[in-house]
Amino acid sequence: MREGLDASAASRAGGPFADARDIADPIPHLLLWVDDEGRIRFLNRHYTDLTGHDREDAVVHQSWRDRIHPDDLEGLLAALRGGRSNAGGLRFEFRLLHADGTYRWMLLSARAGEGGAPGGAWQAEATDIQARMSAEEDLLELQRTFEYRLARQTAELARTEARYSSLFSVSKIAFAEQEMADAAVIVHRLRSEGVTDLAAYMAQHPEVLQECVAAVRTISVNEACMRMLGFDDVDGAVDRPVDSTAEDIEAVLLRQFEMIFYGLENVEGRVMLIGAAGRRVPVFYSVTRLADERQLSSLVDISSQERIEEMRLAAQEELARASRVATVGAFSASIAHELNQPVASVSIDANTGLRLLKREAPDVAAAIRVLERMSTTTQRIATIVKHTHDQITSGQQEMERVDLAELVQRTCELLARDLRSAGISLRQDCEGDVPEVMGSYVDLQQVVINLINNARDSMAETSVGKEIAISLRNLGSEIELAVSDLGTGIRDSDLDRLFEPFFTTKEGGIGLGLQICLSTIQRLGGRMSVANRLDRGAIFSFRLPVSTS
Numbered sequence: 001m002r003e004g005l006d007a008s009a010a011s012r013a014g015g016p017f018a019d020a021r022d023i024a025d026p027i028p029h030l031l032l033w034v035d036d037e038g039r040i041r042f043l044n045r046h047y048t049d050l051t052g053h054d055r056e057d058a059v060v061h062q063s064w065r066d067r068i069h070p071d072d073l074e075g076l077l078a079a080l081r082g083g084r085s086n087a088g089g090l091r092f093e094f095r096l097l098h099a100d101g102t103y104r105w106m107l108l109s110a111r112a113g114e115g116g117a118p119g120g121a122w123q124a125e126a127t128d129i130q131a132r133m134s135a136e137e138d139l140l141e142l143q144r145t146f147e148y149r150l151a152r153q154t155a156e157l158a159r160t161e162a163r164y165s166s167l168f169s170v171s172k173i174a175f176a177e178q179e180m181a182d183a184a185v186i187v188h189r190l191r192s193e194g195v196t197d198l199a200a201y202m203a204q205h206p207e208v209l210q211e212c213v214a215a216v217r218t219i220s221v222n223e224a225c226m227r228m229l230g231f232d233d234v235d236g237a238v239d240r241p242v243d244s245t246a247e248d249i250e251a252v253l254l255r256q257f258e259m260i261f262y263g264l265e266n267v268e269g270r271v272m273l274i275g276a277a278g279r280r281v282p283v284f285y286s287v288t289r290l291a292d293e294r295q296l297s298s299l300v301d302i303s304s305q306e307r308i309e310e311m312r313l314a315a316q317e318e319l320a321r322a323s324r325v326a327t328v329g330a331f332s333a334s335i336a337h338e339l340n341q342p343v344a345s346v347s348i349d350a351n352t353g354l355r356l357l358k359r360e361a362p363d364v365a366a367a368i369r370v371l372e373r374m375s376t377t378t379q380r381i382a383t384i385v386k387h388t389h390d391q392i393t394s395g396q397q398e399m400e401r402v403d404l405a406e407l408v409q410r411t412c413e414l415l416a417r418d419l420r421s422a423g424i425s426l427r428q429d430c431e432g433d434v435p436e437v438m439g440s441y442v443d444l445q446q447v448v449i450n451l452i453n454n455a456r457d458s459m460a461e462t463s464v465g466k467e468i469a470i471s472l473r474n475l476g477s478e479i480e481l482a483v484s485d486l487g488t489g490i491r492d493s494d495l496d497r498l499f500e501p502f503f504t505t506k507e508g509g510i511g512l513g514l515q516i517c518l519s520t521i522q523r524l525g526g527r528m529s530v531a532n533r534l535d536r537g538a539i540f541s542f543r544l545p546v547s548t549s
């Protein structure tokens with residue numbers, strides 16, 4: 001007779017398991033007693049509650065095995081066999097077929113040496129861990145989904161990165177990428193310290209601006225950029241201090257720091273880049289923020305556009321000059337005609353007078369009459385000349401509404417290159433929305449050009465701090481335009497004579513510039529004035545009435 005049968009029969013007959021059965025049955029856990037060979041000798045009633053399977057049959061025929069998931073049976077049998085002797089305690093997870101036809105996960109557990117079951121068997125317990133296993137599976141599924149998505153995103157990122165870097169390297173547009181993380185730390189610190197206007201703060205603390213500039217690194221430039229700057233390899237363009245890469249680099253970088261400070265996505269403007277062997281390249285730049293405080297600049301060479309703009313302005317001036325020459329030419333023809341007759345009459349009278357006086361008996365009375373006629377004729381000549389002059393200087397002037405702010409802007413653009421090469425910086429301090437004045441655009445531009453050129457000449461010997469400032473102020477009924485410099489200033493004794501024709505202190509000077517300025521401004525109903533600045537240099541200014549039409 002098999003031992004299992006024996007145990008079952010014993011339990012039914014009130015053998016060694018009978019008492020234990022009374023104790024174990026009400027317990028709402030699956031309890032089992034196992035012998036040393038791994039056979040189950042007893043199952044409590046909970047087994048039948050769970051599986052719907054007769055526990056007697058399960059023990060007598062060891063048919064409990066049919067209720068174990070085929071994938072788990074082998075492992076469970078081995079676990080039961082080694083159960084009692086397993087020093088680490090028994091723990092085994094298996095799936096048990098339940099009465100509703102589904103498998104649920106159970107955890108079998110017993111401690112080493114634990115026993116207490118009758119008949120030399122030892123006792124183990126199985127608890128339902130389906131919920132935990134499902135949760136674990138859900139978690140696993142979630143993890144798998146997450147990993148899959150991550151992998152997909154990484155791949156997508158890699159593709160984007162590849163697209164970006166191929167765009168970066170093959171594009172005809174020049175790109176440069178800069179690392180701003182260290183500068184960003186400083187900029188953020190300033191913000192947290194309560195700074196609200198970064199540009200104003202940097203103007204007062206240039207050492208902080210320099211610290212920020214020194215913290216910027218160029219990480220990479222593309223081939224187009226390298227070629228534009230005249231380098232043979234990318235390293236040549238990258239491995240150089242950032243402050244040597246452009247004129248006014250501090251101003252440009254300040255705007256880039258402002259992007260970080262104010263959270264701006266993009267800034268753009270014009271700058272003169274410095275390339276290999278000091279090559280200057282004017283560019284239009286547009287900077288975008290990337291992740292990790294990096295910034296990407298796209299740079300478009302605008303030297304040809306600048307040349308076109310300069311040529312356009314030069315052509316405009318040329319045209320204005322030509323039209324003036326043409327006007328003068330037309331007038332000179334009419335002057336010649338008008339003057340022909342009186343000049344001939346003077347010439348005849350002069351000869352007559354001479355003849356009258358050279359006689360042996362000079363006819364003085366007749367000579368006086370001839371001289372009086374000559375005097376009248378010369379007066380007529382003077383009147384003709386004056387009339388013609390008036391016509392040239394005023395009658396033919398085309399009056400138009402002139403926006404001085406725009407005129408200053410364009411004139412500065414026209415002269416910027418010249419001034420830069422003379423080491424002079426040009427500052428505009430123009431009030432926005434200044435009303436228009438009446439005048440001739442070309443003549444007023446000539447005035448501003450003359451004043452700026454004089455300011456430049458006055459700083460020829462100056463070595464540091466060369467600056468010309470142009471300001472425009474709305475005084476209500478008048479507009480004031482002032483040009484100030486940091487040059488030699490004017491001797492007190494010369495102050496009154498500056499506007500006289502042909503007054504000059506320059507070698508090779510003509511001394512007509514200021515006279516032309518004065519007559520233009522006076523003709524337009526304005527005034528000119530000049531003064532020395534308190535520290536050094538001079539200020540020339542003019543005021544013109546606001547256009548009322």
Ligand code: ADP
Pocket residue numbers: 450454455458485487488489490498503504505506508509510511512513514515538
């Ligand atoms: P030119 O430039 O041919 O000398 P201008 O009439 O323009 O003729 O100037 C006359 C003189 O006025 C100059 O030679 C110079 O002595 C003086 N002047 C004009 N502008 C300035 C200035 N910004 N600073 C100092 N002196 C000036």
